[in-house]
Amino acid sequence: MLRRIIKFIHHRNIQTFISISIHQSAKLHSFPPNSPNSNIAAPSFNLNHAPAQQIHGQDHDMRFMEYDALLRDCVSRKHVKAGQTAQSHMIKTSYALRVYFGGRLIVLYLKCGCLDDAQKVFDEMPQRNVVSWTAVISGYTKSGVFNEALHLVLEMLRSGTNPNEYTFATVVILCTSASQFECGRQIHSLIVKSPFESHIYVGSSLLDLYAKSGNIHEERLVFEGLPERDVVSCTAIVSGYAQLGFDQEALDLFCELQSEGMSFNYVTYACVLTALSGLAVFEYGRQMHGRVLRSHQSFYIAVENSLIDMYSKCGHGDEESVVELYSNMKEENKFKADGTTLLTVLSGCSHGGMEQIGLQFFDEAASAGGVDLGIEHYGCIVDLLGRAGQLERALHFMKEMPLKPNAAIWGSLLGACRAHRDFQVGKVAADRLLEIEPENAGNYVMLCNVYALDGRWHEVRKVRRLMKEKAVVKEPGKSWITLGQTLHTFYAGDRSRPDSEEVLLCKVGEMSIG
DNA sequence: GTAGGGTTAG
Numbered sequence: 001m002l003r004r005i006i007k008f009i010h011h012r013n014i015q016t017f018i019s020i021s022i023h024q025s026a027k028l029h030s031f032p033p034n035s036p037n038s039n040i041a042a043p044s045f046n047l048n049h050a051p052a053q054q055i056h057g058q059d060h061d062m063r064f065m066e067y068d069a070l071l072r073d074c075v076s077r078k079h080v081k082a083g084q085t086a087q088s089h090m091i092k093t094s095y096a097l098r099v100y101f102g103g104r105l106i107v108l109y110l111k112c113g114c115l116d117d118a119q120k121v122f123d124e125m126p127q128r129n130v131v132s133w134t135a136v137i138s139g140y141t142k143s144g145v146f147n148e149a150l151h152l153v154l155e156m157l158r159s160g161t162n163p164n165e166y167t168f169a170t171v172v173i174l175c176t177s178a179s180q181f182e183c184g185r186q187i188h189s190l191i192v193k194s195p196f197e198s199h200i201y202v203g204s205s206l207l208d209l210y211a212k213s214g215n216i217h218e219e220r221l222v223f224e225g226l227p228e229r230d231v232v233s234c235t236a237i238v239s240g241y242a243q244l245g246f247d248q249e250a251l252d253l254f255c256e257l258q259s260e261g262m263s264f265n266y267v268t269y270a271c272v273l274t275a276l277s278g279l280a281v282f283e284y285g286r287q288m289h290g291r292v293l294r295s296h297q298s299f300y301i302a303v304e305n306s307l308i309d310m311y312s313k314c315g316h317g318d319e320e321s322v323v324e325l326y327s328n329m330k331e332e333n334k335f336k337a338d339g340t341t342l343l344t345v346l347s348g349c350s351h352g353g354m355e356q357i358g359l360q361f362f363d364e365a366a367s368a369g370g371v372d373l374g375i376e377h378y379g380c381i382v383d384l385l386g387r388a389g390q391l392e393r394a395l396h397f398m399k400e401m402p403l404k405p406n407a408a409i410w411g412s413l414l415g416a417c418r419a420h421r422d423f424q425v426g427k428v429a430a431d432r433l434l435e436i437e438p439e440n441a442g443n444y445v446m447l448c449n450v451y452a453l454d455g456r457w458h459e460v461r462k463v464r465r466l467m468k469e470k471a472v473v474k475e476p477g478k479s480w481i482t483l484g485q486t487l488h489t490f491y492a493g494d495r496s497r498p499d500s501e502e503v504l505l506c507k508v509g510e511m512s513i514g
Numbered sequence: 515g516t517a518g519g520g521t522t523a524g
Contacts, residue, residue, distance in 0.1 A: 068515090071515085072515085075515085099515095100515065101515085102515095103515045103516070104515055106515090106516095107515065107516075130516080131515055131516045132515085132516080133516085134515095134516040134517075135515070135516045136516090137516085138516060138517075139516095164516085164517090165517070166516045166517045167516075167517080168517080169516095169517035169518060170516070170517055172517095172518090173517080173518075199517090199518095200518075201517045201518045202517080202518080203518080204517090204518035204519060205517075205518050205519090206518095207518085207519075208518075208519065211519095230518095231519080232518050232519045233518080233519075234519085235518095235519040235520075236518075236519045237519090238519090239519060239520070240519095265519095265520095266520080267519055267520040267521090268519080268520085269520090270520045270521050271519080271520060271521085273521080274520090274521070274522095300520090300521090301521075302520050302521040303520090303521075304521085305520095305521040305522070306520085306521050306522095307521095308521090308522095309521070309522070338521090339522090340521060340522055340523095341521085341522085342522090343521095343522040343523060344521065344522045344523090345522090346522085346523085347522055347523055347524095348522085350523095375523095376522075376523050376524080377523090379523060379524060380522080380523060380524090382524090383523075383524070406524090407524090408523080408524040409524070411524065412523090412524050415524085
């Protein structure tokens with residue numbers, strides 16, 4: 001029977017085999033349908049019953065190898081039904097299920113998105129080891145089920161299981177993904193006490209943790225402490241600098257590492273191009289483009305996207321290069337697979353003053369189909385129209401768009417209204433923003449800014465009262481000084497209005513709430 | 515059997 005399964009798998013007749021097996025299994029057992037990717041549930045791992053027939057010696061080893069090969073295939077092909085059938089087969093033939101296969105099954109179910117099935121196997125495993133713990137935590141992390149994953153980490157530590165280098169790398173990634181940076185720092189202190197501090201995978205995950213939490217100093221310390229460097233860790237630190245806006249530092253470090261003989265790949269180039277985009281120096285950008293071409297890494301979508309981004313932001317937007325790169329990607333059918341490209345080109349056109357071409361690209365994409373237009377794409381168009389000062393048109397676009405504008409989009413419109421001093425549209429945007437996010441203190445500040453556009457200081461006071469009534473608490477960092485500074489800047493450019501008492505009122509402290 | 519870095523947007 002088992003050899004038949006393997007034979008079928010290798011002949012790519014999984015579907016046939018599965019339908020026969022499921023049909024046969026269904027006659028024997030009644031499996032309730034609760035698995036997302038299949039119409040049968042994962043069989044139970046309950047081994048309480050005595051095996052009908054014990055398998056010993058060579059036969060047992062053979063079966064181990066066959067099951068192992070089978071499950072390996074199932075995992076690589078993400079074939080959940082074949083895995084479930086193999087599991088049933090093990091149970092029916094009383095094969096002693098072991099931690100090893102439990103781990104394999106968990107990986108299979110998690111890869112196929114069957115979280116419940118994976119959890120069931122994990123819960124019913126007679127024994128767990130560091131691999132099964134790590135597999136489940138990793139799967140939950142990849143599926144975005146962060147709270148459960150974090151609980152499992154605690155449970156694992158309480159159970160006395162010692163994490164290995166795989167576990168630490170996984171848990172650090174979990175903390176980063178879940179934005180649990182303090183938790184990540186605590187895990188780092190555990191890592192320092194473990195034998196895995198100098199492990200390159202653990203190190204790279206720590207670099208990313210500190211990059212995403214905005215702590216470039218700590219990230220550099222980890223990087224300097226690494227006993228060896230490779231392309232991933234070097235990319236992580238360059239990326240960290242670029243993500244946090246230290247564009248010159250990112251470029252300098254990239255050059256330094258390259259002069260030391262480090263060779264890079266497409267991920268590094270995507271990052272360093274982002275840094276160049278921030279620097280907005282056309283000549284640097286062109287040089288790097290040449291380097292990317294010589295590295296033969298230029299055909300990766302992420303690199304092409306970064307190139308588009310760079311050309312749209314270097315100088316005043318190199319329309320010719322942007323159009324050429326984007327058109328090439330369209331011809332190669334690359335952009336259909338990746339909505340990021342459209343987003344990149346739209347945002348590039350918005351920042352680079354290429355409104356017409358941006359709108360044209362959007363219309364083309366909307367009529368041709370192929371790219372799923374998400375809220376971000378619509379947001380880019382609102383941003384683009386806003387920057388161009390076409391605020392009424394932006395508002396009209398938002399009313400017509402098929403998706404409901406979110407707070408970010410209203411905020412973007414409001415920002416544009418401030419820049420272009422449009423009180424009418426700005427008031428609409430600020431009101432909508434307060435409806436959507438009444439708890440966000442920043443929105444009240446924005447509303448005040450809108451009233452300030454029209455010199456309506458009385459209204460500014462009313463908003464302050466409203467905040468008191470609703471007991472909205474401003475976030476640290478988003479203090480009233482923002483408003484005070486905004487108003488000062490506003491008046492600095494408009495000598496016809498003297499600084500008023502209200503501007504002074506906006507100083508820090510005087511407007512703070514209860 | 516379990517592990518690392520990436521492109522856009524507000």
